[in-house]
Amino acid sequence: MAHTARLHPRRARQAAHRPRADARLFAGEGHPVNANEPTPEAPHGAARPGITRRGVIAVAAGGLIAGTVVTLSGWTPQPKLILAPSGAGNRTPLPIPPLAEPEIAHDGTRVFSLTAQAGESRIHPGGPTPSWGYNGAFAGPTLRAAEGDRVRIVVRNELPETTTVHWHGMKLPAQYDGGAHQPIAPGEEWMAEWEIEQPAASCWYHPHTHGTTEAQVGRGLMGLFLLDDELSAWSGLPIDYGIDDVPVIVTDRSFNADGSFAARERTAFGLLGDSVIVNGALSPTFEVARALTRLRLLNGSSARTYHFVVQGVPMMLVGTETGLLPDPIPINSVTLTPGERAEVLVELEPGQTAMLQSVPHSLGLLQSTSRAAGADDRFDVLELRAAAAFDGPELAIAELDMLAAALPPRSRHQTSFGRWCSPTTGSTAPRWT
Ligand SMILES: [Cu+2]
Structure with missing residues (x-):
């Protein structure tokens, strides 16, 4: 029943x-x-x-x-790309990004720590894939907070180049948006802090550096930031x-x-x-x-x-x-x-x-x-x-x-x-x- x-x-x-x-x-x-x-x-x-x-x-x-800034007029169409058929061979159990465990500050702020770092991932049968991730070799943990929460995210850059962290879909003060104007140099730390003022949603985070966003995301720098609210907990979903x-x-x-x-x-x-x-x-x-x-x-x-x-x-x-x-x-x-x-x-x-x-x-x-x-x-x-x-x-x-x-x-x-x-x-x- x-x-x-x-x-x-x-x-x-x-x-x-x-x-x-x-x-x-x-x-x-x-x-x-x-x-x-x-x-x-x-x-x-x-x-x-x-x-x-x-x-x-x-x-x-x-x-x-x-x-990427593109002008369509200057672009020559490429032949159709064929994705490698996956077939019915051995399949990999879907990895689930871990849920980040925040520290709770004395005022209730949820404090997350992200370290952007280089590593090697097991993705391809040909060998280890040099990759980048947050708190790991590829991608990052899933951050989670609820409407009304105050969150603080401390980002440490252990990469060999400048990065930023942008909170995609998030309503937050511009100074913490993590665009190209908020660079984190190698070896440096940056902190973003805001109150969640939006309903339940699936947001995500990734670098937004000028000219290197695609390359950095491509190496693996991305993660989910899930938001809950009072109603989402009651929704039955x-x-x-x-x-x-x-x-x-x-x-x-x-x-x-x-x-x-x-x-x-x-x-x-x-x-x-x-x-x-x-x-x-x-x-x-x-x-x-x-x-x-x-x-x-x-x-x-x-x-x-x-x-x-x-x-x-x-x-x-x-x-x-x-x-x-x-x-x-x-x-x-x-x-x-x-x-x-x-x-x-x-x-x-x-x-x-x-x-x-x-x-x-x-x-x-x-x-x-x-x-x-x-x-x-x-x-x-x-x-x-x-x-x-x-x-x-x-x-x-x-x-x-x-x-x-x-x-x-x-x-x-x-x-x-x-x-x-x-x-x-x-x-x-x-x-x-
Ligand atoms: Cu984005």
Whole structure:
């Protein structure tokens, strides 16, 4: 028997009066996105971009994450890139970035320590990959805090070059934004401190140095910064980190035969890789332990856009750039340009195996431009392998209508800082550069 959904008492009273969620993506009030247009992979309900100026801006902004300034007129299209087929060979268990353990200061501030450092990672069969990470050889721990918390992050740079740490998606004082104007020289320490003044969301952190952002992120400097709020704890959404609430950091890389990273394919948007790694693993598999699994998808790539599908598995979009949606939305696919996040729920049967894939998609741009973002490619991203029997909450997607009432209303998402509309996901996002 399914567990009773945990409804916030205040929301529970409102639930009876709430209209059923429809399948449109809302990019803020008055901006319904053409989510119902069919695509070859997605008979209905998929988020599919139209040809809009905003689409161009969204993709251009994606390219800027890497600090890459491009002029399309000066770019020669490259031949179509074929991602290495992952096949059904040996798969690597999906690594889960550890949750950072903050120290709690006497005034309650959560104090996190990050050390940017060089190391070697086991990613490729050819040999160890020289890589960079925070508190480790590749990527960084997942930071977590709640609305109303005060956080302090002490960053130490043990790299041979200057770095910064930018908190992507976070509302915070400009002096702590971690852009190119806040460099941390080798051997130096830098501190950022602010109060979390935004609702639950999946944010992330990465260097934002002038001219070397792509190279530093490419070596592995990136991590998630998850925000909770009072309502997210009551929403009934899966919240057991690494069990049914799963970080999925998707990036593309190319490798040399010895296992080191290679910079092989530069396009108008940045570096394209020919292999996909998830949380630092090639050909990963995740053991699904419960009927409902929340995937926190982050596109941490420099240039590549992804159009995620999970064939044969019900999927719900529950969160985008600035946090949880007012209502869960049934989807067949979701597109993420570089830097974007989406939170989706997938529902598997015991014993079922499914594949999170990225499939060819339209960005509403010239074909050659879409190719520069890898939009023509089809490849496996993450195998989802359900256990023979599930434990834990037996929540099902069918019950999410009721849970929708517990999610933050739209008004909570109207924060004071500016946002732009991304038609590719229908998400709203704070401005970032
Ligand atoms: Cu960013």
